[in-house]
Amino acid sequence: MATKTYRHGVAGATVLDSYMHSANNTINYGSATSLSVGWTTGKITAAFRALMKFDVSDLPAGATITDAELWFDVTQAGAGLEPGTIYRVLRTNWTEGGVTWDKYNGVNNWTTAGCGGDGTDYTSTGGVGFSVSLPVGGNTITGLGPLTQDALDNRSGALHILLRKDNESSSAYFTARSGDYTTASGRPMLTVNYTAGIPTLAAYYKRLRTG
Secondary structure: OEEEEEOOOOOOOOOEEEEEEOOOOOOOOOOOOEEEEEEEOOOOOEEEEEEEEEEOOOOOOOOEEEEEEEEEEEEEEOOOOOEEEEEEEOOOOOOOOOOOOOEOOOOOEOOOOOOOOEOOOEEEEEEEEEEOOOOOEEEEEOOOHHHHHHHHHHOOOEEEEEEEEOOOOOOEEEEEEOOOOOOHHHOOEEEEEEEOOOOOHHHHHHHHHHO
C-alpha cells in the first residue's frame, strides 16, 4: 500500500478552500486563514459551511483507494456533539476568490444559497458523516475513500467537497486553519492510502484525453 498527502503549497499541491457565512452573505472568505463549519447563536445567529477542492489526478490510473482522511488543526470549537456531513459539490466552477453564501463565483447565484441545492449545487448521495464539535487541536475525519475514488475515476482527479452541519438550528461549530495559514504544518491535509492497479483501457484513454 502507498500513501499520498495533499496540503496546499507542499510538494506542489494546490488546495482551494473557503467558507460561507449566512449572516455575511455577500462577503468572500477565500483568503482567510481559517475555515468555519456549523451554526452559532448569540451576537450573531448564522450558519457556516466550507468548500474545498483537492486535485488527486497524480495518483496512478487504476489505483484502488483503501481510505482517505481529512486533517484539520482546530483552533476554536463550540459545545455539543452535533453531526455534520461532507458532500460532493456539483457546482465545480465555484471560485475561491469569488464564492459567497449567495454566489458561487462572485457573479452567479447558487440554486439555493450556501451551496444548498441538492442535485444542482451538491449531491447528498454518498455523504460522509463527521462530528462538527471537533476538539481544539489536530483532528482527522475518516471515510473519504469513496469520494476520492470517484474523483480519480470519474472527475479527472478533482475532489470538490462541502462541509456542513446537519441541523443548522442548534449551536455547534468548529474553526480550523485554512490553506492560507502562514505555517504549512497547520493547513488542512488530505491523506490518501491506495494500492496501485492495472488501469483499464477505458481509464487509460480517459487519462490521454484529459491530459
